[in-house]
Amino acid sequence: MHPQNLMTGVYRLTRNRLAAALSVGVLSLGLAGAAQAQELLPGMGTTVQPIQSSIAEEAFQTMLVSKALETLGYTVKAPQETEYATGHLALANGDATFMATHWDPLHADFYRNAGGDDKLWRQGAYVRNSLQGYLIDKRTADQYKITHISQLSDPALAKLFDTNGDGKADLTGCNPGWGCELVIEHQLTAYKLRDTVTHNQGSYAALIADTIARYKQGQPILYYTWTPYWVSGVLQPGKDVVWLQVPHSSLPGDQAKLSTRLPDGKDFGFTVNTQRIVANKAFAQKNPAAAKLFEVMQLPVSDVNAQNLRMRDGENKPQDIERHVKGWIQAHQKTYDGWVAQALAAAR
DSSP states (O other): OOHHHHHHHHHHTTTOHHHHHHHHHHHHHHHHHHHHHHHTSTTTTOEEOEEEOSOGGGHHHHHHHHHHHHHTTOEEOOOEEOOHHHHHHHHHHTSOOEEEEEEETTTHHHHHHTTGGGTEEEOSOSEEEEOEEEEEEHHHHHHHTOOBGGGGGSHHHHGGGOSSSSSSEEEEOOOTTSHHHHHHHHHHHHTTOTTTEEEEOSOHHHHHHHHHHHHHTTOOOEEEEESSSTHHHHSOBTTTEEEEBOSSOOOOGGGTTOOOBOTTSOBOSSOOEEEEEEEEHHHHHHOHHHHHHHHHOOOOHHHHHHHHHHHHTTOOSHHHHHHHHHHHHHHTHHHHHHHHHHHHHHHO
């Protein structure tokens, strides 16, 4: 019986104490059954603390995981903002529960430095085919036949991208503390670009906004970006901009032995990354339902790009992102329910 109908029945039978008592008894049994059903959810009584970087566009991936955890009965706190290196350490120390945007292998050094598999847990592939690299505007690329970033070791070509009058190319680069910072700084030396290219760092959102403004003014641009992100929806590769290749693979730290060459022979200097959900290992071991959920969730990179572009176009408030997440779940209900079912089965 629906609760509202039941309460209406109780009201109508107030003159009959026995009937009223029976009605209350039925209601109590119904509430007890609901409480028992909630207790069967594996996450009941467990609180989860997500973390994410300062990139606002990562909220979509994080919130989708949080919603699925809530479906399993977990109490999920609002995400705490931290950068990747400290975030991995927070996960290892148990100060946080999960991060939905661990880039593998870009964050390999962060993972190892935080304790690796002894402290952290990562299984599955949440978002595949995450790309990164250097790009310039297509007009300049075509006019000067620039295809490789190593060509910017030529002062005359580098000066084309000078924005402050010092004669060096200005590269819109990576926030301090991000994994891409380590790669870019390594490659500036490896490709002999230190004397001709300046790696401009700070708030990426502000830097790329200025870069796009210069492009719209018809000026040459040189920048680093990644996908999934909205930038490649505004500056479209092949139409507005082109990817620059590197002369050979060269990566720092734990990535040093990896090849960045693609099957077609092109080399854009970064490996194709997989974004994984990384979690505190002790939590994953104690919570097989959550661990299974982290393992089986998969989000198409195209869906992340599309959502990120909506944020760039103004739908960037928390309530907007929550609406995007709920809309995605409704449009992929069968997939979502499948994740939850597998997680519930793992808890039995």
